[in-house]
Amino acid sequence: MAAHRPLIAGNWKMYGRTVDLAEIAKLAHTLSERAGGVEALICPPAPYISGARASAGAHLAIGGQDCSPLQQDSARTGEYSAAMLADLGATYVIVGHSERRTQHGESDAVVRQKAEAALAAGLIPIICVGETLAERDAGRVAEVVGAQVEKSTPETSAHVAVAYEPVWAIGGTTTPTLAEIAEVHILIKAVLERRSSGAPKGLRVLYGGSVAPKNARDIFSVEGVDGALVGRASLKAADFEAIISSHPAAG
Numbered sequence: 001m002a003a004h005r006p007l008i009a010g011n012w013k014m015y016g017r018t019v020d021l022a023e024i025a026k027l028a029h030t031l032s033e034r035a036g037g038v039e040a041l042i043c044p045p046a047p048y049i050s051g052a053r054a055s056a057g058a059h060l061a062i063g064g065q066d067c068s069p070l071q072q073d074s075a076r077t078g079e080y081s082a083a084m085l086a087d088l089g090a091t092y093v094i095v096g097h098s099e100r101r102t103q104h105g106e107s108d109a110v111v112r113q114k115a116e117a118a119l120a121a122g123l124i125p126i127i128c129v130g131e132t133l134a135e136r137d138a139g140r141v142a143e144v145v146g147a148q149v150e151k152s153t154p155e156t157s158a159h160v161a162v163a164y165e166p167v168w169a170i171g172g173t174t175t176p177t178l179a180e181i182a183e184v185h186i187l188i189k190a191v192l193e194r195r196s197s198g199a200p201k202g203l204r205v206l207y208g209g210s211v212a213p214k215n216a217r218d219i220f221s222v223e224g225v226d227g228a229l230v231g232r233a234s235l236k237a238a239d240f241e242a243i244i245s246s247h248p249a250a251g
């Protein structure tokens with residue numbers, strides 16, 4: 001099986017309105033004129049998924065930012081399932097973002113259930129992991145991230161993506177050094193290889209946390225980096241397109 005294309009995913013978080021779907025249409029138009037060596041994805045807030053799908057055309061994937069861990073339709077006010085995201089045309093879903101882990105108390109076990117629900121619905125889960133600054137300062141990166149990967153990823157890890165997002169690098173301007181990024185990406189792949197006794201085919205490990213047009217090229221040059229998960233810089237088509245263009249596979 002051929003390796004998957006690198007994936008560059010935009011996480012809009014709780015930003016955007018109907019008017020901002022024009023950014024998706026703009027991006028879709030630019031992507032339609034390119035070689036397509038990179039897979040591009042936008043994850044808007046759930047209420048905008050249908051609109052985003054309609055604006056995105058054939059060259060831009062749309063995903064959710066979260067889903068219920070439950071696979072059955074259930075009495076869960078305010079929740080929505082992975083199957084509903086798929087029904088709206090999403091093909092990916094982010095699970096276990098650090099904002100969900102800290103603000104909504106999501107455990108590794110819940111994140112894993114969400115990833116399993118995503119797979120059952122035919123979506124590719126992007127499973128987020130990453131250490132806090134205190135954990136990094138205490139020299140616990142490998143231990144913390146290794147345990148998150150072990151506990152948050154489903155047993156069959158083909159067709160999943162993992163995003164390494166150091167919590168302290170999100171929403172700011174600081175990133176780990178390129179050597180530090182490489183170290184963690186290699187570690188994540190080693191953990192998943194050990195669990196699935198061999199390299200899981202198609203696995204992509206993305207880097208996330210303050211990716212911007214000015215640092216994307218360097219980050220994409222790092223060994224083991226198969227793309228990026230981008231917050232702030234995915235809201236405007238021009239910035240996100242500049243990040244996509246920085247990838248050597250973008251053509």
Ligand code: PGA
Nearest residue numbers: 170171209210230231232
């Ligand atoms: P950022 O967010 O690019 O704004 O740092 C990344 C993320 O939280 O996924």
